[in-house]
Amino acid sequence: MRSNSTDSYQDDRAQTVIGFVIAVSTFVLIIAVLFASLGGVLTTPITNQADTTEEAAQTAQTLVVDTLSAHTTSSPTTTQLSHEKVVEFFDNDSPQLDNVTAGDNLSSRVTLVYIGPQEPPTAFGSNRTLVVGDQPPNSNVASSYTTTAVLDDRPVMVEVETWH
Structure with a gap:
C-alpha cells in the first residue's frame, strides 16, 4: 500500500x-x-540575627519627619531638615540615638550623606558625610533603610542601620 x-x-x-x-x-x-x-x-542576608529592616525604616522616618524636621507641625508636606537640629544631633558630645531608635535592645548608626554636585550644606563642615553611632559588628548583621530629604535647599540621603 x-x-x-x-x-x-x-x-x-x-x-x-x-x-x-x-x-x-x-x-x-x-x-x-x-x-x-x-x-x-x-x-541583604541577615545571619544569626533578627531582621531589623522595619525598625530601621521607622527610625529613619522618625528622624526625617520629627527629630530633624524643620517643620513645627506633626504632618510636614516636605522632608526639609533643620540646620540647627542636624548640627545638634550629629554633635559627637550628645548622641541622641536612644531617643529615636525604634525597638528595644537595638543598636543603630545614622549616616547623613550630601548627594548634590555643589558644596555641601554648612552643617556638614568640610565633609560630605555625617555619622553618629557605632559601626555594625559586620555588614551581614545590620539591616538598613535609606530615605532622602532636603537640608539648606540641598539634597541629602539619610541611611539608618540597625542590629541586635
Missing part, C-alpha cells in the same frame, strides 16, 4: 505543534525558577 502524502504532512505538523508546546513550557518554567531564586539573591 502506498501512503498518502497528506497523511505524512499532517503527522509532521502535529510533531511541530507538540515541539512548540514543549519548548514554550520549558521556557516558562525556566523563567519562573529564575524569578523565584532571584529574590533571594538580591536581599
Whole structure:
C-alpha cells in the first residue's frame, strides 16, 4: 500500500505543534525558577540575627519627619531638615540615638550623606558625610533603610542601620 502524502504532512505538523508546546513550557518554567531564586539573591542576608529592616525604616522616618524636621507641625508636606537640629544631633558630645531608635535592645548608626554636585550644606563642615553611632559588628548583621530629604535647599540621603 502506498501512503498518502497528506497523511505524512499532517503527522509532521502535529510533531511541530507538540515541539512548540514543549519548548514554550520549558521556557516558562525556566523563567519562573529564575524569578523565584532571584529574590533571594538580591536581599541583604541577615545571619544569626533578627531582621531589623522595619525598625530601621521607622527610625529613619522618625528622624526625617520629627527629630530633624524643620517643620513645627506633626504632618510636614516636605522632608526639609533643620540646620540647627542636624548640627545638634550629629554633635559627637550628645548622641541622641536612644531617643529615636525604634525597638528595644537595638543598636543603630545614622549616616547623613550630601548627594548634590555643589558644596555641601554648612552643617556638614568640610565633609560630605555625617555619622553618629557605632559601626555594625559586620555588614551581614545590620539591616538598613535609606530615605532622602532636603537640608539648606540641598539634597541629602539619610541611611539608618540597625542590629541586635
